[in-house]
Amino acid sequence: KDQVFQPSTVASSEGAVVEIFCNHSVSNAYNFFWYLHFPGCAPRLLVKGSKPSQQGRYNMTYERFSSSLLILQVREADAAVYYCVCTSGTYKYIFGTGTRLKVLA
Amino acid sequence: DAGITQSPRHKVTETGTPVTLRCHQTENHRYMYWYRQDPGHGLRLIHYSYGVKDTDKGEVSDGYSVSRSKTEDFLLTLESATSSQTSVYFCAIRPDRDADTQYFGPGTRLTVL
Numbered sequence: 001k002d003q004v005f006q007p008s009t010v011a012s013s014e015g016a017v018v019e020i021f022c023n024h025s026v027s028n029a030y031n032f033f034w035y036l037h038f039p040g041c042a043p044r045l046l047v048k049g050s051k052p053s054q055q056g057r058y059n060m061t062y063e064r065f066s067s068s069l070l071i072l073q074v075r076e077a078d079a080a081v082y083y084c085v086c087t088s089g090t091y092k093y094i095f096g097t098g099t100r101l102k103v104l105a
Numbered sequence: 106d107a108g109i110t111q112s113p114r115h116k117v118t119e120t121g122t123p124v125t126l127r128c129h130q131t132e133n134h135r136y137m138y139w140y141r142q143d144p145g146h147g148l149r150l151i152h153y154s155y156g157v158k159d160t161d162k163g164e165v166s167d168g169y170s171v172s173r174s175k176t177e178d179f180l181l182t183l184e185s186a187t188s189s190q191t192s193v194y195f196c197a198i199r200p201d202r203d204a205d206t207q208y209f210g211p212g213t214r215l216t217v218l
């Protein structure tokens with residue numbers, strides 16, 4: 001079964017670099033996406049790619065079956081749910097169950 | 106802002122009643138999707154559309170139907186709502202110019218009593 005796996009919770013101190021890891025069992029996956037989600041809002045794309053990528057404070061690593069999202073200089077406002085997504089076709093997007101980031105003052 | 110709106114944003118209904126959720130986009134993209142979000146499951150695909158009157162099932166389509174009679178609107182219908190369909194529903198579009206990225210609407214919180 002096509003699945004994406006990510007930890008349910010990650011904690012970090014303010015100002016640190018936090019890493020959220022995901023891996024998958026999706027056949028023919030060729031792209032990763034990382035979304036940020038605040039409750040009551042639309043999930044927002046942070047970074048994507050089939051190679052290492054960076055968008056502002058967000059870095060994405062890429063391996064064939066895994067990816068990590070690194071958030072630089074973590075802030076309290078970064079506390080949210082982060083989704084890792086794999087795609088293997090025009091309609092097939094497989095979501096992980098989401099990682100809740102807790103930021104410790 | 107991907108120009109996606111969903112209505113209603115919140116709805117409470119009773120078991121057995123029909124419910125229709127609407128997704129509206131302003132940029133005439135071909136691909137539109139409906140997901141549900143549940144604790145411990147992330148987002149799961151219900152149905153998707155690749156054009157007017159062209160739709161197909163996703164992973165969790167049982168109990169749901171969709172219609173797309175205009176490019177800008179994608180409707181999700183629960184013919185007879187059940188408590189297991191209590192969820193947050195997200196619509197997404199995939200722009201034609203950005204071949205693999207989805208952009209999401211703000212969601213509809215549906216409670217079935």
